[in-house]
Amino acid sequence: MSDGVWAAPGRVNLIGEHTDYNDGLVMPFALPQTIEATASRRGDGLLRLSSANACGGTVEFTVDALAPGRGPHRWTDYPAGVLWALREAGHRPRGVELRFESTLPTGAGLSSSAALEVVTALAVNDLYELGLSRTELALLCRRAENAYAGAPTGIMDQMASACSLDGHALLLDTRDLALRHIPLDLPAEGLALLVVDTRVQHAHSEGAYGQRRSACESAARLLGIGALRDIPPERLTTALARLPDAELRPLVRHVVTENVRVERAAAHLTAGRPRALGPILTEGHASLRDDFRVSCPELDLVVETSLGAGALGARMTGGGFGGSAIVLTEERLASAVKAAVESAFARASYDPPGVVSAVPSSGARRVV
Incomplete structure (x- = not known):
């Protein structure tokens, strides 16, 4: 029993x-x-x-x-x-x-x-x-x-x-x-947050995620700090110049700028400006794609297609190498954004994505 x-x-x-x-x-x-x-x-x-x-x-x-x-x-x-x-x-x-x-x-x-x-x-x-x-x-x-x-x-x-x-x-x-x-009550503001599952499987126990973590820890040691959190945004350029390994610099840049994006997002939500999250999400995706290098073609397609269909912002979410993206859109455009992503996946011969609205629970x- x-x-x-x-x-x-x-x-x-x-x-x-x-x-x-x-x-x-x-x-x-x-x-x-x-x-x-x-x-x-x-x-x-x-x-x-x-x-x-x-x-x-x-x-x-x-x-x-x-x-x-x-x-x-x-x-x-x-x-x-x-x-x-x-x-x-x-x-x-x-x-x-x-x-x-x-x-x-x-x-x-x-x-x-x-x-x-x-x-x-x-x-x-x-x-x-x-x-x-x-x-x-x-x-x-x-x-x-x-x-x-x-x-x-x-x-x-x-x-x-x-x-x-x-x-x-x-x-x-x-x-x-x-x-x-x-x-975070997006429907009250006429907004929707879509979660798009690309159907690309990933697993954190595999090597790429651990390699990123190890590289971040290595960069912190080289800079003589406890963690990358300890780099003030205004000292980022100086910190990057001190790193001898060019492969580490974009990883550090992502972490420092991402912390700033969280602070900006929190300030906008606290002030009742949820639409201002859109550009922050899109900036975050570009950083994850270009600096941290954890995106994939399917995730990039979700972001590009959603923005082209009128979404306010979009980015991959989670550890990367597959998984899901989130899309912030006006609620009246949500169906059109979903249809555009599904059509783009069909044209690319990808498996059909799963698309649901995310509700804070x-x-x-x-x-x-």
């Missing part, structure tokens, strides 16, 4: 990409699409996992025997990693049974892995009355993803899934985890 049902959402990152592992600023919000976990306590020390969205039936682990680096990467690494991280932190859940069901597409850049981690952590926290805060749960989930699943991500995804508020964007300082909820919660 289950003890309850919990849900954790995916997220869209409005602005602030590849800044979280550089101690920077981000502004995500939670989606209505979630991963639900039907969970119950076990007293036999076993972790039993199954999913309505994955083949293979039930997978079973001994909680006390969980350890990173055993076998090929699988979806079960994320919930198993959470139990491992809890145990490493001194918590001793005796066992748990988890049955997952998801409305989130995997590999779409909408953070399905973080949702899987957060729903596991919240369910176990409640089942065993561990008393951990949302921030503590998010930090444990990041440790699970980094050390157990082998994906060198920052903290943004887990914090967005755990801490978001319905109808708000989450302005998060990833250095000290200070957060502020900023109202609640973070992780117990639903039953």
Whole structure:
């Protein structure tokens, strides 16, 4: 018999990409699409996992025997990693049974892995009355993803899934985890934010994402600073001139200018100017495409086509190399923008994209 049902959402990152592992600023919000976990306590020390969205039936682990680096990467690494991280932190859940069901597409850049981690952590926290805060749960989930699943991500995804508020964007300082909820009601302003899933799969545990992170850390060491966040915008030119490796300079430029874009976006939303986000999104895409080099032809096509159809702004969202783009448009033009993107993909002989409206929604919660 289950003890309850919990849900954790995916997220869209409005602005602030590849800044979280550089101690920077981000502004995500939670989606209505979630991963639900039907969970119950076990007293036999076993972790039993199954999913309505994955083949293979039930997978079973001994909680006390969980350890990173055993076998090929699988979806079960994320919930198993959470139990491992809890145990490493001194918590001793005796066992748990988890049955997952998801409305989130995997590999779409909408953070399905973080949702899987957060729903596991919240369910176990409640089942065993561990008393951990949302921030503590998010930090444990990041440790699970980094050390157990082998994906060198920052903290943004887990914090967005755990801490978001319905109808708000989450302005998060990833250095000290200070957060502020900023109202984001685009329909009230006659606006829509479309999420376009290119159907190009990506995985953070693969090498390119980790290479970008390592390069950013290398640049910080060469500059004698703790993280790229420490470069003031007015000192960017000087910092770039001090880097001997020309390959590092555009990466640094992206991170510093992206932090500025987050601050500009937050100021516009706070002042009630959501339309002013459009150029900021488009600038962010150009930086991710040209400086950070994490876009792909399908993402670029979404941005170019949307702008040509009258959208206010557009950019890739998530880690890149595939996944999704977001498009800010007048609500009256949303259908035309969607049709233009679908036609452009057909002409390019790409798989049809998935297009949905993004609505800022609640973070992780117990639903039953």
